[in-house]
Amino acid sequence: xxxxxxxxxxxxxxxxxxxxxxxxxxxxxxxxxxxxxxxxxxxxxxxxxxxxxxxxxxxxxxxxxxxxxxxxxxxxxxxxxxxxxxxxxxxxxxxxxxxxxxxxxxxxxxxxxxxxxxxxxxxxxxxxxxxxxxxxxxxxxxxxxxxxxxxxxxxxxxxx
Amino acid sequence: xxxxxxxxxxxxxxxxxxxxxxxxxxxxxxxxxxxxxxxxxxxxxxxxxxxxxxxxxxxxxxxxxxxxxxxxxxxxxxxxxxxxxxxxxxxxxxxxxxxxxxxxxxxxxxxxxxxxxxxxxxxxxxxxxxxxxxxxxxxxxxxxxxxxxxxxxxxxxxxxxxxxxxxxxxxxxxxxxxxxxxxxxxxxxxxxxxxxxxxxxxxxxxxxxxxxxxxxxxxxxxxxxxxxxxxxxxxxxxxx
Numbered sequence: 331x332x333x334x335x336x337x338x339x340x341x342x343x344x345x346x347x348x349x350x351x352x353x354x355x356x357x358x359x360x361x362x363x364x365x366x367x368x369x370x371x372x373x374x375x376x377x378x379x380x381x382x383x384x385x386x387x388x389x390x391x392x393x394x395x396x397x398x399x400x401x402x403x404x405x406x407x408x409x410x411x412x413x414x415x416x417x418x419x420x421x422x423x424x425x426x427x428x429x430x431x432x433x434x435x436x437x438x439x440x441x442x443x444x445x446x447x448x449x450x451x452x453x454x455x456x457x458x459x460x461x462x463x464x465x466x467x468x469x470x471x472x473x474x475x476x477x478x479x480x481x482x483x484x485x486x487x488x489x490x
Numbered sequence: 491x492x493x494x495x496x497x498x499x500x501x502x503x504x505x506x507x508x509x510x511x512x513x514x515x516x517x518x519x520x521x522x523x524x525x526x527x528x529x530x531x532x533x534x535x536x537x538x539x540x541x542x543x544x545x546x547x548x549x550x551x552x553x554x555x556x557x558x559x560x561x562x563x564x565x566x567x568x569x570x571x572x573x574x575x576x577x578x579x580x581x582x583x584x585x586x587x588x589x590x591x592x593x594x595x596x597x598x599x600x601x602x603x604x605x606x607x608x609x610x611x612x613x614x615x616x617x618x619x620x621x622x623x624x625x626x627x628x629x630x631x632x633x634x635x636x637x638x639x640x641x642x643x644x645x646x647x648x649x650x651x652x653x654x655x656x657x658x659x660x661x662x663x664x665x666x667x668x669x670x671x672x673x674x675x676x677x678x679x680x681x682x683x684x685x686x687x688x689x690x691x692x693x694x695x696x697x698x699x700x701x702x703x704x705x706x707x708x709x710x711x712x713x714x715x716x717x718x719x720x721x722x723x724x725x726x727x728x729x730x
Contacts, residue, residue, distance in 0.1 A: 397638060399646035400728050407641060419631035428638040455620040462623060465630035466584035472637035473593040477562050479645040480570040480689050
């Protein structure tokens with residue numbers, strides 16, 4: 331695990347990423363809350379059943395979200411990439427992680443403690459709206475997975 | 491006073507007595523007043539369809555009273571019940587926020603009171619009220635966790651027996667029954683609907699219940715089911 335000092339204010343990818351494209355004053359505050367860490371491939375960011383104490387914003391690299399049965403069988407929910415937030419739903423719901431997150435590549439991840447995240451979201455409507463949008467997307471993915479697993483079909487491609 | 495479908499309609503959120511117990515509804519006064527101004531209180535009979543999977547999102551539905559079956563359907567007509575929504579839940583939320591079609595079909599299984607809010611009014615309301623926005627994030631988080639739980643249950647359970655045992659244990663963990671040695675639960679769904687919740691046939695569910703009763707693991711008294719041997723049911727749920 332290597333600590334990387336990267337400021338969101340200088341990030342050139344920011345405008346393309348759903349959560350990160352925040353007004354500069356909000357982003358400056360977010361910058362003060364986060365710690366950017368470089369992790370090697372194979373690192374487990376969190377396991378299902380663990381209490382959610384942090385969220386993880388993928389700055390670079392890819393990860394896999396999966397669920398596991400009691401006998402160790404694993405089912406991939408989806409692969410996540412830069413700009414996505416991991417552990418968000420568990421952190422907001424205040425419970426344990428419903429899934430595990432493992433890095434598929436060497437990745438750089440911004441970590442924000444739950445105790446810092448909640449007041450930040452309550453204070454900044456723009457950030458909270460981004461989170462609502464991201465969670466809506468996550469939920470669409472999850473229902474697609476329910477459909478594929480439960481009914482053995484994948485939803486037809488949609489034209490937007 | 492008119493009482494459609496036997497419901498005691500709560501006309502105003504400002505005077506609702508159950509508001510403080512509900513995740514979304516417990517809003518500060520200003521946000522609640524704004525919500526009150528954009529909502530339409532409606533009553534539906536049992537069996538009414540609020541929205542259909544694939545339909546463009548018209549708005550959100552806050553369930554005040556009654557229960558709603560949330561399901562997805564295959565082209566061959568096979569239906570999977572994703573969850574039974576309870577009072578206080580907001581339905582159609584992710585579709586209304588994202589603008590994508592409704593992912594699920596919502597059908598009332600009891601007479602229901604529902605507060606409907608048009609999508610454009612709701613999005614404006616979220617932008618104006620950060621407390622409400624935070625509550626929506628919390629609701630979406632719970633729904634996401636529940637959907638992941640559903641994927642695990644459907645994808646990693648090996649048999650219909652295991653899935654049924656898990657479902658009964660989950661139901662029995664509500665309403666303060668979890669700690670009891672012989673928890674009771676009200677079976678409000680038909681065997682057909684239970685089959686749709688665990689992705690199997692009605693015949694299989696009927697056979698599994700008959701087997702559980704024969705082994706004295708469960709007992710039914712009308713629509714009440716008593717789990718007489720929780721340890722045995724847990725063993726079935728964990729595929730041992």
